Amino acid sequence: MKIYDDKHIKNVVFVGAHNSGKTTLAETMLFEAGLINRRGTVESKNTVSDFHDIEHEKGNSVFATPLHTEWRNYKINIIDTPGLDDYIGEIISSIRVADTIVTVLNGQYGVEVGTEIIWNYIKEYHKPTVFVINQIDHPGLNFETGYNSIKNLVGNKAVKIQYPLIVDGAQCIIDVLKMKMYKFSPEGGKPEKLPIPKDQKDTTDALHNELVEKAAENDENLMELFFEKGTLNEEEMRKGIKAGMLNYDLFPVFCTSALNDMGSGRLMGFIDNVAPAAMDLKPEMSVEGKQIMPKPDASPVLFVFKTVHQPNLGQVTFFKVKRGEVRLNDKLVNSRNGETEVINQLFIMDGKERNPISKLVVGDIGATLKLKHTETNDTLAAPGEEISIQPIEYPQPRxxxxxxxxxxxxxxxxxxxxxxxxxxxxxxxxxxxxxxxxxxxxxxxxxxxxxxxxxxxxxxxxxxxxxNPKIAFRETVQRPSASNYRHKKQSGGSGQFAEVHLKIEPWDENMPEPEGFNIRGKEEVDLPWGGKLVFYNCIVGGVIDQRYLPSIMKGILEVMENGPLTGSYIRDVRAMIHDGKMHSVDSNDISFKIAGAHAFKKAFLNADPKLLEPALDLVVKVPEEMVGNVMTELQSRRSIIQGIESEDNYQVLKCIAPESELFGFSTELRSLTKGRATFSTKFNGYQAVPSNIQDNLTNKRELVQ
The missing domain is CATH 3.30.70.870 (Elongation Factor G (Translational Gtpase), domain 3)
Structure with a gap:
């Protein structure tokens, strides 16, 4: 295969809502460039990118699939991503390594829910973005509505490069950068290039001037030229558009019919000539705080952004060359674990097809097989290099x-x-x-x-x-309680005898020491499940030998591992051992362990025991017009609203919610908001379970026992 230098490699990712036409557009680009002889379709289950059995069965993309095409001496690496946010991990990792984002919109609907969700991640990574309004030849097309929905998303930074037009029954695309009209036959393919129709001249002139102004705004030299000449030529405009994309101040809008091969060639030409490449982006900062300059003549640094396990191949590792170049048989070190990996094979992947190659240069995307110690988010670098690329941050599970x-x-x-x-x-x-x-x-x-x-x-x-997983309840007490227990067992020979008197109380960090006891010793036990047991030795007069106190505490801790209410862990209790009896012959460690356990359990059940449940910090981002329904749903799940903040056209609800009430919330929220709301959770702490729910849970345990 031809090896391209770093100046002729472009990396784009196709993102967009479900059924926007990303896979079809990728297929058409490969066909238009002559890399495939026949265009497959999603319906026929024969596209290059959707090649997995599950994708054929479900009729939509499930995995992000790297492909490549070649157009006018440029190599364009394309990653075709799923449109459903359940697969957001595939989308985020692809955005992370792309240099330009191509956001594809269904021409009938414009910006949809899926687009909005993905846009939040594009903003985080601050990547140059092109919008493509697809399906322009569909009877339900509403181009202006689609364009306005883009402006609602990005503001006045959106600018038309193209718009569709029907002329004498034929599908056409007006291009205001090149100031030409492309006329397509019903079969699509290579268009006829024609002058702008007279009745469109005023519209195109206005759009062209707007484009010139936006291009000039992003470069001081171009601004001077614009003031001097009153316009810019095409080459100058391309320079200004690229600068605007890099500044995140300009979002070009194109139109296509991917299904009927209309406009894909022009889009590829724009990606070649204008869309930023890896060399144009700001250098990344490593975890160690070093700049990773994309130099072709430096030592190699690879970033692993995707791992695939295929039954017939084993592990396939996808990476982007962030610096230098990688060749066959190179030995690289994984910065995470220090293991050396040998690059025995190098490929450019087109779906399931592997195209062997001898080397890959900075900015390129490729794959290798059977690395033993490398996973997604790892950095591979030359021996002796201490460099780790910032990892991809994935959203919290829902x-x-x-x-x-x-x-x-x-x-x-x-x-x-x-x-x-x-x-x-x-x-x-x-x-x-x-x-x-x-x-x-x-x-x-x-x-x-x-x-x-x-x-x-x-x-x-x-x-x-x-x-549904079992809820990790906790048990504790709400008031002081005293008890005692005598353990006596005689079965011939030495018997077992121990008597323990104790008092227990709720414990918190700032409470004073217990009153009315002669405290001889104190031990604080940080419990593995959270909270504490504070154990006091208040024995006077030697009624219990000091050597038996650890056994009493051990008996208490065993009860705390299996609380009397629901079998959950007990936390935040203090126990004062203040009296008891022992026998010179029959007392031993096991006797005091048993007596301590029974005394503690008896006191616990008389201390107004309370069940605690895990609570989560829940943040829900919901469109303004849907806040009421979502708040009603949250309150029905015993959530406590802590605050509401505005963010663009959304409201952000901050709540504390019981973990047990959030089963099924993801599905219900999607139903209530038509998929437009998102949420995240984080552990907050433990809170008291309402009495009626506690009674129900303890009754169930009694029935089981």
Whole structure:
């Protein structure tokens, strides 16, 4: 394959809502450039990018797929992404390594929910962006509405480069940068280039002048030329448009019919001539605080942005060359773990097709196979380099499920499969909860979960079941309580004897020491599950030998691991051991451990015990007109609204919500807002469970017992 230098490589990512036509546009570009002989369609399940079985079955993109095309001595790397935000991890990682974002809109609807959600991530990365209004030959096209929706999204920074027009029954595109009209046959393809029709001259002149002014605004030299000449030529305009895109002050708007091959060649020409390349962007800062200059003659630095596990290939690692060049048999070191990897194979990937290549230069995107110690977000660099590229930050998970194998013999197989799914999609997280004894899976939504289930069944051969995870309740006390317990057991020979008198109280950080006791010793135990046990030795007169106190505390801690109300952990209690009895022959450690446990349990049940539940900080971003319905839903889930802030056309609701009430919230929120709202959660702490719910939970435990 031809090797392009860093000045002739452009990296674009196609993003947009579901059914906007991203995959079809990518297919058309490959066809237009002659890299494929026949255009596939999503319906026929034969496109280059949607090649996975699950994508054929569901009829939409599930994975981000790197492709490439070549146009007029430029190489354009394209990453075709899914349109559903359940797969946001695929979208974010692709945005991270692209130099220009191509946001594709369905011409019937303009900016949709999916576009708005993706736009929030584009803003975070501050990447140059082109908008493409697709399906211009559809009967339901509403170009002006679509264009206005872009302006609502980005403001007056949006500028038309093209607009569609029907002339004598033929589909045309007016280009106000080149000031030409492109006329297409019904079959599309190469258009006829014609002068601007007279009845469009006033419109095109006004749009051209607007474009000239916006181009001039972003470069002082161009501004001087503009004042001097009153206009700019095409080359000068291209320079100004690129500067505006890099400054995030100009968003060009194009139009296409990807399905019927109209306008894709002109879009590729713009990507070649105008869209920024890796060399144009600001240098990245490494984790160590060093600038990573995209120099072709420096030592190589690769950033891994995607990992795929394919049954017939093993691990495929996708990377972008951030500096230097990488060649076959290069030895590079992983900055995360210090392991050396050998690049035995290099490919440019087009869907499932692998195109071998001898080297890749700075700014290019490629893939290699069977790296042993490398995952997504890793940096590979020359030996001796201390450099780590800032990792991709993925959104917090939105749903949690306990997952287990239907056939218990498959548990190990399930764990291995889930590790590979996490490696491929870091927004899927897996951990084992020691408290609930469950394997917990977190992901982005119900559709995401269904995809994971499909992969487990069809790719890894594991039947899994998903359930709501057990809630990690805590138990504590609300008032002081005293009790005692005598343990006596005689069965021939030495027996068992111990008597323990104690008092317990709720504990908090700033409370004074207990009154009425002669405190001889104090031990604070930081509990592994949070909170404390504060243990006081208040024994006077040697009624219990000092050596038995650790056994009493051990008995108390065993009860605290399995609370009397629901079997949950107990926290934030202090216990004063103030009296008791022992026997010179029959007393031993086990006797005092048993007596301490029973005395503590008895006191606990008489101390107005309270169940605590985990509460989360919940932040919901919702369109203004939908706030009422969402607030009603939140209140029905026992959420407490802490504040409301405005952000663009959205309201941001900040709440504290019980974790137990958020099962199914993701699905309900999507239904209430037609997918336009997003939310995030973070652990806040523990709060008291309402009495009626506590009674219900404790009654259920009694029934089970």
């Amino acid at each position: 749903i949690r499920r306990a997952v287990s194998a239907v056939n218990t013999k498959d548990e190990e197989k399930l764990t291995e499969a889930l590790k590979k799914i996490h490696s491929q999609d870091p927004t899927v997280e897996i951990f084992f909860s020691n408290e609930s004894r469950q394997l917990i899976l977190t992901c982005q939504g119900e559709l995401h979960l269904a995809t994971i289930d499909w992969l487990l069944k069809k790719i890894y051969g594991v039947e899994a079941k998903f359930e």
